[in-house]
Amino acid sequence: MTERSFVNTALLGRCYRSGDYVRELPDGALEYAGRRDDQIKIRGFRVEPAEIEIALRQQPGVVRALVLAPKGRDGRRLYAYVEGKTATETLRKQIGELLAGHMVPSRLVVVPEFPVTENGKIDRSRLTEAARRRPEIGELVVPAAPIECQMAAIWCEALDLDSVGVHDNFFDLGGDSMLALAVARRSAMLVNKPGLAPKLLSCITIAKAAEALTGADEYPEVSIDEEEADCPATFGQQGLWALQHLDIANPALVLPFVIRFKGDIALEAIADAIRQLLRHHDTFSLAVRLVEGRIRLCQAEPPIINVEKQVIAEVDLRAFLAGLATKSANSLIRLREVPIEIHLLSTSGNDGVALFMFHHIAVDGSSLPLIVSELVRALEGRPLEGGERAVRSFARWQQACFERSIWNSHKAYWDSQLGSLPDALTLPIDRPRPSRRSGRGMQVEQVLSARSTATVHRLARANSTTPFRVLLGLIGLLAHRLSGQGDVIVATPVSSRHQPSALDAAIGYFVNFLPIRFEFNEALTFSLLMQQVQEKVTAAQVHADFPIELMIRGLETDVAQSLTRLVVAQKLFTGLPQRAGAIELQEIELPRRAAIYELAIFVAETARDITLAWEFDSDLFDSSSIERFQGILDVLLNSAEESPSCPVGRLDLMMPAERAELLDSIDFSIHGTAAHGNLIGLFDEQASANPVAIAVTDSGEV
Template identity: 30%
Template sequence: MPEEHEPMPSPAQQRLWFLQQLAPDSPQYNVFRGYELRGRLDVAALRRALGALAERHVALRMRFPADGGVARAVVSGCPFEVELPITDLAGESGWESAATEFARLWSSQPFDLARDDLIRAHLLRVTPELHVLLLCVHHIVIDGWSVPIIDEELGRLYEGRPLVEQSADYLDYARWQWELAGSPSAERVLAYWRRRLAGAPELVTLPADRQRPRIQDFRGGQLARTLPTEVTATLRSFAAAHRVTPYTVAYAAFAVLLARVARATDLVIGVVVAGRSRPEFAGTVGFFVGTLPVRMDLSGDPSFAAVLAAAREELFDAYDNDLLPFDVLVDRLALRRDPSYTPLVQVIFQMLVTRAYGSETRWGDLGARLWGRDVTQPATRFDLEVHLLDQAEDDMVMEVCFNADLFDEKTVAGLAGDYMRLLRALCRDPDRPVSEAYAQLGGGERQVWVSIRDEQGVLVPYGVPGEVWLDGTPTRLLGRMRFGGTFEVLGRTDAELVVRGCRVPAEPIERALLEDPSIAAAEVSAGDDGELTARLTAVPGESRPTRGELRARLRRRLPGFLVPGSFVWNDEPSPEPPIPHALVLTASDLHDPDQPNPDPDLDLDLDLDRPEPGRPERDAAGLDEPMVFFVVTEPPGEAS
């Protein structure tokens, strides 16, 4: 038996080992690769090539037993053999579906990190001249950068062609990482991140289909969308014209979309780095990949050109300070841990140049094509991961992994479509405010944001059935609802007030008061306690309505929480004590069912099973929670 030795696992490997212990029977970190091989296959040569690949890359020979609850690494010596069982499929007719189903089941078998070899292979024989090679490797010894290395070297080793000798291996990288963790450079990097992340939000909250589970279980979903050729061409040409990379443009556009979806202007977005800043590791298979938290400020409704410039600087600064692995950074920053989400970063954005499925190379006499697009084991430790795969000159694929406990695929598909439309709009007119580009997502619809809470002030979960009615003007707010709880309305208007944390417009209240012939002027304001007060100027010689008459009249026209608690005539010495308002409303508070709908032509488009995302506000006025998003379409005959 080949000799084994025990080096130190890298910090990244220790983190992944710990995460695997949380769900030891899960295939969440299984990485699959398939090859369709056409021609006369030399099975013995393929076995030798697999063994030689593992002997060349020490990470592929590592195992990770526990020692007192901490991972240690064991490396098998050489020669090393990768087993290659063979399964015959029933002829060429319908082989793809049979092979896909076999590969899906085979690749879903979990690894025992302590005992198993962490590279597996299986060969499917369709005909004497058609085979499918299946590889499955645990993520703890491989990353995305490593996959094309395996693609190329496996073919060369099968042909018997020599490979360039490596100057460093993964064990050198692990030692370097531990040395960095205690170096002065690490302290400098840590100081940068402390400054940059001071006061950063700990959670980016996206409008989800379900409440977040108390403990994250990494159950994922996945979908892929090919970007339209026009969008890809626009991205490339815009990047060239502005002398930035397509990745920077794509990232900046994603930040704009995320700000709208999360209804926040202060965001931390995770970007993926290869972790191979030293050139000797460029051709090494192993787990190098890392995550960097990039903070974005989109306050003040900037132009896309301004967002792009900020994104460029933030990305450069982050890459200049990428020495510490993500989990080491989280530990050193002493961030609060919550088992329901990952600390600091919940959303990931990445762009990769990669080969497309179906692309073919030669392994000697064999034609080798990448195979197995539909063989996936979707899992994610993040809420959302967006990967742009640049596969050819005019072909780009958006691959999205999402937390299946939070989102339905339909919701994520809508988000992917929004991203493509927004990317096109931002690149076409980068100098206008980003808020104007949001119209591309709503088809010119008028937008109103609504936050709905229960009687205890807790946000009602997304997907709770309900109904809200608003009239066609953005400042008159009327409504009714079929669920109990607090109803807060944010109207899009220049004049706004805050009532118990709820932003409301003054104009409709003042306009309703001025319809009384005895009132010459009206000014509505909110006190420190959030209570509304109306200050009135009387028309000389006209009899004044009582305060009870004013309240009754306003309650017939406005939601109950827009009726002021006190009315003050400017020629009176002091106001009456305010009447406290409860924000728990009934249908009669919002709209008198006996009165006709003042705007029967209004069309309200609601989908509470999949609420539309929100947008960033100029001033959240203390409302940091996500808003359920409703779209009010324009009444017939009005311009959108």
């Protein structure tokens, strides 16, 4: 027993932290739900393998089940091993109806009997060997040419297989569309050819993929001179700099991030870990400035750590942090020096708290879990990761691609999509749109019901797509129905960290926006809409290296900003809580009162439900209007499942409460007809009064 395993509580006194998870039943009893140390993360979601094993054991023909999560280059993947007699595809379909999409194993291995060790335990190593064997999908044709061998190595690593053939179908081997995109990009980087990625997505075999290499343009090799301090800013940073200076008083681009260090640790130890972080990553020593008419990255001193002298009472902590955050945001929007402020303070409970204020031009949302990981390494005395000159390397790489016309094929695609822009999206607003946005905003959270969450997963499976893409299509449909516009643009952000590969653990701003253009017509069904989503999002991701900033640079300001009136993004997880030895790092969330865009919807999928955080411009929308949009989206979701072949323009979008209110407001009584009492009597009366009048015509016939 160690001291950190005990905790003092106001209700129960001194308690032992067992690490068990329980759920409270309606009768007050506690049901064991697994252990904290058994949980794993899959694509940012906490997953309990035991829960998947229970679902597997409930299926016919299954005797025992074991779920493992080996870690590969592209993250952890769930592997399920089943003892019994059952068809793999049947079993996958059965558990797919019970579990959330991210909990369905990417590989199912059915064996007659689990192998065991001499001690009678399941021999996991032999099971793992069975999972890595190539499926029996036809004759194995071994790769021969050097490029085929290189491609096969990428496929084997991504699919976790011991061998693949040059004529094997990628999807028959266990691949999916998301993994195919990762493999395409990694293959492009392997041979340094950007033109490969678009072609590879349509090449389902290594043989065809190898042919697609011919004639592709090479990406430039970029090296940074150690003596070179300044360089052009990245195209994304240039866009943010221009946006901030158009709305110089708008604090929405400033991101607060608060970490509580719970345990016996001195503030100086926390400060030392933060200083290591600041020294290691170049984004913390770069200022974005206008130099001779060009926006450049300039070497600057890292931010100092402001240590607050007073100890803050727990009851006052959030209010104190909110006040600090507001004051800091108003300073950072000037972009004079490195746009970062750090405040460190102690609480009455002897915890350390660090308030990081980041302007997005220096740090994007994907950097937050990397910052947490780096702080954990520093506290534990381990070396930090990530390139020390990552931001400047990325900026130089982008500039070289632009100057050498490497992106011509990508530009041609975006020209075809955005060459003639549709009218700006006009959602129903509560107040006139001001000439300049203030940045004031609010958030309204929508937790989908268990029924609606299950519907999203069923639609994803039925259309061979992801829950996020289902919701992206539904939100585009919602915008179409609310605005009446047949041409709708929904923007979604993507990370550019795959270019170059050294950016995997880099901290900075590496974001590009993909405007997805939806086209609606009277014949478009929901099934066809899902096909459109798949095609357009996949194509946009293939061409995501091209900075969208270059497309909108020549547009009028209001036209350029109209591309991001509606933004849909996957919510990024901060990676907290985490432990660094005896210290636990926890996040303190501050209420957000700002909105970067007019309307942004952040989608978060957990093991239990799907949550949509609607962040909106409070100068335009009331929260009641956003809540109405949420209700309509839920109605559209269920209508889409009930009638996938119905034209989307006819799908029901009236909420039950609105329908009831409308029906209650209509007076269905017929006055002055007591003598007849029914429709037939009224018809006879009208015919007697007008005996020669035409009653009905059909195609010109009386």
